[in-house]
Amino acid sequence: MITAEHLTKRYGEKRAVEDLSFTARPGVVTGFLGPNGAGKSTTMRMLVGLDSPTSGRITIDGRLYRELPDPLRHVGVMLDARAVHLGRSAYHHLLAVARTHDIPGARVAEVLDLVGLSAVAHRRAGGFSLGMSQRLGVATALLGDPQVLVLDEPVNGLDPDGVLWIRRLLAGLAREGRTVLLSSHLMSELSLIADDLVVIGQGRLLAASTAQDFVASAGAGTVRVASPQSAALAAALQGPGITVASTGDENLEIHGLDARDVGTIAAGHGVTLFELRTHRLTLEEAFMQITRDAVEYRTQQEAPR
Numbered sequence: 621m622i623t624a625e626h627l628t629k630r631y632g633e634k635r636a637v638e639d640l641s642f643t644a645r646p647g648v649v650t651g652f653l654g655p656n657g658a659g660k661s662t663t664m665r666m667l668v669g670l671d672s673p674t675s676g677r678i679t680i681d682g683r684l685y686r687e688l689p690d691p692l693r694h695v696g697v698m699l700d701a702r703a704v705h706l707g708r709s710a711y712h713h714l715l716a717v718a719r720t721h722d723i724p725g726a727r728v729a730e731v732l733d734l735v736g737l738s739a740v741a742h743r744r745a746g747g748f749s750l751g752m753s754q755r756l757g758v759a760t761a762l763l764g765d766p767q768v769l770v771l772d773e774p775v776n777g778l779d780p781d782g783v784l785w786i787r788r789l790l791a792g793l794a795r796e797g798r799t800v801l802l803s804s805h806l807m808s809e810l811s812l813i814a815d816d817l818v819v820i821g822q823g824r825l826l827a828a829s830t831a832q833d834f835v836a837s838a839g840a841g842t843v844r845v846a847s848p849q850s851a852a853l854a855a856a857l858q859g860p861g862i863t864v865a866s867t868g869d870e871n872l873e874i875h876g877l878d879a880r881d882v883g884t885i886a887a888g889h890g891v892t893l894f895e896l897r898t899h900r901l902t903l904e905e906a907f908m909q910i911t912r913d914a915v916e917y918r919t920q921q922e923a924p925r
């Protein structure tokens with residue numbers, strides 16, 4: 621279990637992380653999500669003692685990282701997949717880590733196999749693609765067979781095959797009862813992998829729930845209709861708590877009524893419908909909605925609507 625309690629980190633005037641509290645439970649994959657600059661890496665660095673909080677704390681099974689007697693066997697971490705000795709082979713990189721942490725050398729072949737790098741084990745890590753480096757980073761994190769796994773942007777650089785691989789690997793590790801926390805700034809990546817979501821923006825917690833509840837809490841969805849009498853229908857649908865927006869010649873988007881209500885009102889007014897459907901928010905849309913005000917840098921084209 622990973623627990624952040626009122627975690628705060630300031631760099632001078634800059635509030636990188638602000639009063640952040642959340643937990644990542646064992647047995648599930650928790651996605652740590654936020655736009656660029658939201659404070660994900662800073663939180664992860666504090667988790668492994670590479671940075672100290674201004675106030676609050678973040679613990680692993682109730683203990684600070686520095687209090688763990690044998691950290692590598694307790695927590696596997698990948699913060700920067702490129703942080704390897706580029707001249708070393710994957711095998712020798714892993715062997716060096718194993719030797720300095722009292723891990724049997726035989727474990728190296730096991731983790732190479734687990735991440736699918738056995739065939740290139742003796743190639744220089746410096747020549748690895750980003751996807752291969754990510755796999756090597758995951759292998760390093762798994763070396764101590766830890767109960768807790770923390771991965772910063774592990775999906776970055778993986779091709780669709782790689783995404784499927786990491787999804788299966790992490791789901792399997794969680795099923796064994798481990799705590800798995802992985803960060804991303806892309807909801808599309810996490811929507812396939814995470815069971816729970818912790819969403820942050822500008823250092824603050826925006827949402828913490830199961831992925832399913834996250835979508836539900838972002839809104840009930842909208843009803844979309846197409847009708848040759850859209851103006852008449854829009855007038856008929858007016859009421860408290862209802863918004864109707866025209867999205868094209870014949871098309872309306874309605875908030876505050878369900879498809880059944882809209883169909884019934886249309887029939888009552890003799891309005892012909894060509895199309896009537898409910899549009900539920902995808903995880904991606906729910907994420908965009910919830911982080912809309914918390915995006916630090918945005919190009920003009922992407923300015924919030």
Ligand SMILES: Nc1ncnc2c1ncn2[C@@H]1O[C@H](COP(=O)(O)OP(=O)(O)OP(=O)(O)O)[C@@H](O)[C@H]1O
Pocket residue numbers: 631634635636654655656657658659660661662663804805916
């Ligand atoms: N050493 C530092 N000194 C000053 N500001 C910092 C430092 N480290 C991070 N920050 C700032 O803190 C904020 C959070 O940064 P952080 O790297 O944790 O975000 P992130 O969510 O990991 O972003 P990304 O998805 O881009 O990696 C940013 O505004 C960043 O500029």
